[in-house]
Amino acid sequence: MAEAADHSTExxxxxxxxxxxxxxxxxxxxxxxxxxxxxxAEVAALRRQVLDAxxxxxxxxxxxxxxxxxxxxxxxxxxxAKLGLRHRDAPTRDKALERILSAGTRAAKITASVxxxxxxxxxxxxxxxxxxxxxxxxxxxxREMTKYRVQVEREFAPVxxxxxxxxxxxxxxxxxxxxxxxAMPTGGRLILRLSQDALLGTVDLMVRDMGxxxxxxxxxxxxxxxxxxxxxxxxxxxxGSGLGLSACREIVDAHRGRIRVESAPGKGTAITIRLPAIx
Numbered sequence: 001m002a003e004a005a006d007h008s009t010e011x012x013x014x015x016x017x018x019x020x021x022x023x024x025x026x027x028x029x030x031x032x033x034x035x036x037x038x039x040x041a042e043v044a045a046l047r048r049q050v051l052d053a054x055x056x057x058x059x060x061x062x063x064x065x066x067x068x069x070x071x072x073x074x075x076x077x078x079x080x081a082k083l084g085l086r087h088r089d090a091p092t093r094d095k096a097l098e099r100i101l102s103a104g105t106r107a108a109k110i111t112a113s114v115x116x117x118x119x120x121x122x123x124x125x126x127x128x129x130x131x132x133x134x135x136x137x138x139x140x141x142x143r144e145m146t147k148y149r150v151q152v153e154r155e156f157a158p159v160x161x162x163x164x165x166x167x168x169x170x171x172x173x174x175x176x177x178x179x180x181x182x183a184m185p186t187g188g189r190l191i192l193r194l195s196q197d198a199l200l201g202t203v204d205l206m207v208r209d210m211g212x213x214x215x216x217x218x219x220x221x222x223x224x225x226x227x228x229x230x231x232x233x234x235x236x237x238x239x240g241s242g243l244g245l246s247a248c249r250e251i252v253d254a255h256r257g258r259i260r261v262e263s264a265p266g267k268g269t270a271i272t273i274r275l276p277a278i279x
Contacts, residue, residue, distance in 0.1 A: 076103035149187030183211025
């Protein structure tokens, strides 16, 4: 008697485990995953390079100002040292020593501010006192603010520290303060405000100028790369590249922060940086 024919078939579809097609698909997925990770790493490295280039440009713009300020402090120290050596009486020597101490302290602040800005290495976050950071930046811009008759007003409420990269936040502040000064070519008030939103767990840093303000169209494009309303650097060598505000937003985003802008033509501009507070 003939045996019954076996009509069953074996599955050979493309998704059968162990089949050549499945193995090829798995290899392809792994290659794509590796390529995506490599691409993300390359993009992150390029972003860091752009931020480092922007920081170097900012330091270059400040070189003339800081060199002049440091030279003024050094001149004061030398002159009062000579005065103290020429006059042996105690009152004159005391006065000379006080002036030397004051000028030396200022020179040390200038050096510390520049060194803080120029720090390199990984984007290390650390507990940061924003009030001290603001004062360090103002040391670098004090002569410029005075020259352009900009009156700096501080409205600092007690606030907690934030987790930040101090060098990068200094870069943001320098850009915002220079922009504010340039918006007031004939001088005016510049308000710096620190406040805390306990419900949101944030610290707000506001830079407000009383300058020309911005139109809605400029506000929509102000954070675009290479967008600028300036024809080029001003007489101090600052501004005009269009990289500043774009870099600022990228830095604040990396800090899990936000930037809010309020402005109107003829009414000035207020830019607020909101950063997470350390509880």
